[in-house]
Amino acid sequence: MAKNRKFPFGYMKQNGEITTNPKEVLAVVTIFRSYLNGESLVDIAKAMEVPYNEGVAWNNNMVKRIIENEKYLGMDKYPQLIDEDTFHRANAKKEKKALSLCVISEELQQVRSLTFCKECGHRLFRRGGNTRSEKWDCRNQRWKPKCPLIGADGNIFNLLGIASRTLRENGMREQAKEMQSRVTASGSYSEALNILGEYVEICSAEEMDEESDEGMSMM
Numbered sequence: 001m002a003k004n005r006k007f008p009f010g011y012m013k014q015n016g017e018i019t020t021n022p023k024e025v026l027a028v029v030t031i032f033r034s035y036l037n038g039e040s041l042v043d044i045a046k047a048m049e050v051p052y053n054e055g056v057a058w059n060n061n062m063v064k065r066i067i068e069n070e071k072y073l074g075m076d077k078y079p080q081l082i083d084e085d086t087f088h089r090a091n092a093k094k095e096k097k098a099l100s101l102c103v104i105s106e107e108l109q110q111v112r113s114l115t116f117c118k119e120c121g122h123r124l125f126r127r128g129g130n131t132r133s134e135k136w137d138c139r140n141q142r143w144k145p146k147c148p149l150i151g152a153d154g155n156i157f158n159l160l161g162i163a164s165r166t167l168r169e170n171g172m173r174e175q176a177k178e179m180q181s182r183v184t185a186s187g188s189y190s191e192a193l194n195i196l197g198e199y200v201e202i203c204s205a206e207e208m209d210e211e212s213d214e215g216m217s218m219m
Contacts, residue, residue: 005052005053008071008078009027009028009053009066010025010072011071011078018077018079019079020079023050025081027048027049027050028072028081028082029081029082031048031067032067032082032087034047035063035067036086036089036093041060041063041064042188045058045059045062046058048063064094067090067091068094070087097189144198144199145166145167145172145200146200146201146203147166147200147201147202147203148162148204148205148207149200149203150202150204151204156183156189156192156193159193159196160179160180160183160196163179163196164176164179167199167200172199179195179198179199183195183196
C-alpha cells in the first residue's frame with residue numbers, strides 16, 4: 001500500500017528540521033519551467049522521472065497542486081524553492097487558461113440557441129471543441145437538467161460541484177457519482193467540460209431565470 005507523504009514534494013525532515021530533497025527540488029523546478037514553456041499538466045506528469053511517492057504514479061492533479069503550493073515560496077518554515085515571479089507567472093497562466101477554456105463566445109451562444117434536433121426538438125451540442133473533429137449532435141438519449149455553468153467560476157472543480165448538485169437535486173445521484181468519476185479521470189480541461197455536457201444542459205443563470213419567470217406566468 002502506498003504511503004502518504006508527511007511533507008510536500010521537494011522537502012524532507014533531517015536532524016529534526018525541514019530541509020530540501022535535492023532530487024525532488026530539481027523536479028519541482030522542472031515542473032514550473034515546463035509549464036511556463038507551454039507543456040500541459042498531463043505531459044509534465046508523464047515526463048516525471050523522480051517518483052512522487054513510493055508506489056504512487058504521477059498525474060495531472062499532482063502537478064497542479066505543486067504549481068499552486070505557496071510553501072515553495074518559503075512559507076511556514078519551508079525553504080524557498082521557487083522565486084515569486086516564476087510562481088505568480090505560472091499560477092496566472094493556469095487561471096487564465098482555465099477561464100479562457102470555459103468562455104463561450106457570443107457568436108457560439110447565438111449558434112447554440114438556433115441549433116435543434118429535427119427528430120426530438122432538443123438543442124444540438126458541439127463536440128470536439130476547436131478541433132478538426134468538431135461536430136454538432138443530439139445527445140438526448142437521456143433527459144438532462146439545465147445547469148448554470150456559463151458565467152460561473154471556470155475552475156473545473158467548481159463547475160463539477162455545480163453540475164453534481166444539479167443532478168442530485170433532480171434525483172440523479174447515480175449519474176452524479178458517475179460524472180464525478182469520469183471528470184476526475186479525464187486528461188484535460190476541455191475533455192472534462194465535454195463530460196459535464198453529457199449529464200447536464202449547460203446554460204447561464206439568466207436562461208434559468210427566464211425559464212422560471214415563464215413558468216410562473218403560466219400558473
